[in-house]
Amino acid sequence: MSTTAAARPVVVGFDHSPPGEAAFEWAAGEAARRDVPLHVLVARSMLHPVMAGYRLTTRWPEDLDSELVEQARERVAELSPERAAIVKSVAGTPAAFLVDASHEAELVVVGRRRQSALGEAFSGSTSSQVAAHASCPVVVVDQVFELAPDAPIVVAVDGSSANDPAVGFAFGRASDLGASVTAVHSWGLDVPQTFDSPWLSEDRVIEMEDLHRAQLEASLAGWSAKFPEVKVRSVLRRSLPVEAVLSEAEGAQLIVVGSRGHGGFVGLLLGSVSQGLLHRERPCPLAVVHAVSGPTS
Structure with a gap:
């Protein structure tokens, strides 16, 4: 793709914190x-004196974040001197502006400060809110990782059509980078594993495993046909989805997961895989791709 005025940009929030610096890089x-x-x-985000029914009673001080803007411009000059770049300062909630920018973006990148899932539910988290509500894929970066560009890309596969954009994103990126894909599908039963023998026959367990293996293979078949150059390793694990993905993430360059849009406290209560991975320590960045999403590479 060539850089033109019509090209959809990569958008990143900048706050000069360590996670923000990692996201920027x-x-x-x-x-x-x-x-x-x-x-x-x-x-x-700042509080301003307001009157009910009226706008801000004081003007936004234009020089309030001038130092941060200048730092952002300096970083752009250091890392992307030849790249067409825009540094924009806005007054308001970072998450809201990043979500708004996602409508015209190729990708949104955001840093994440570590805090508990419950703390994020009540105080809010830019990364969680953007990942839940953005219109394009979102990459969440916690820290600077030393990752090989051809390292594997791990993608969570649940077998649903809503998961297809995430799988497509992983295959497209792997094709561009000459990387492989590790496709992880987890499955479980409604009884604890320690109770299998009194509740389920060995034949029934094998039958369930075979069904999930067939589901995984069916989910990958179309993408493997579209990207025959991408080497794929299929992993079927009997465990919780988050644990299954993390067990394969060491040495990967990116974890890709789908999202059905359960943001905020609802997502936490539902235990979505994307929210679960957001709140865990990971060895690489996390890409969250919605069921209806933008470009896939």
């Missing part, structure tokens, strides 16, 4: 790889 590299513009968003 990843986004700059991704914009260069895709040959698209880089849009850097500097957003500050």
Whole structure:
């Protein structure tokens, strides 16, 4: 893809924190790889005196975040001197502006400060909110990772049509980078594993495993046909989905997971895989791809 005015940008939030710096570096590299513009968003949330029914009673001080904007411009010059880039300062909630920017973006990249899932449910988390509500794929970066560009891409496969964009994203990226795909499908039974013998016959367990293996193979068949150059390793695990994915993530360059859009407290209560992975320590960045999403590589 060539860089043109019509090219969809990679968008990243910048706050000069360690996770923000890591997200910025990843986004700059991704914009260069895709040959698209880089849009850097500097957003500050502040309380202003207001009157009911009226707008802000004081104007937004234009120089409030000038230092942060200048830092962002310096980082752009260091990491992407030849890249078409825009550094934009906005007044408001970072998550809201990143979600809004996602409508015209190729990809949104956001850093994540570590806190508990319950803490994020009540205080809010930019990464969780953007991952839940963005219109394009979102990559969440916790720290700077030393990752090989051809390292495997791990994707969670649940066998549903809603999961197809995530699988397609993983295959497209693997094809572009000459990487392989590790496709992970987890399955379980309604009884604890220690109670299998009194509740289920060995034949029934084998039957269930075979059904899930067939589901995994069917989910990958179309993508393997579309990207025959991508080497695929299928992993079927009897465990919880988050644990199954993390067990294969060491040495990977990216974890890709789908999202059905359960954001905030609802997503946490439902135990979605994307929310679960957001709150766990990971050896690489996490890409969250929605059921209806944008580009897939």
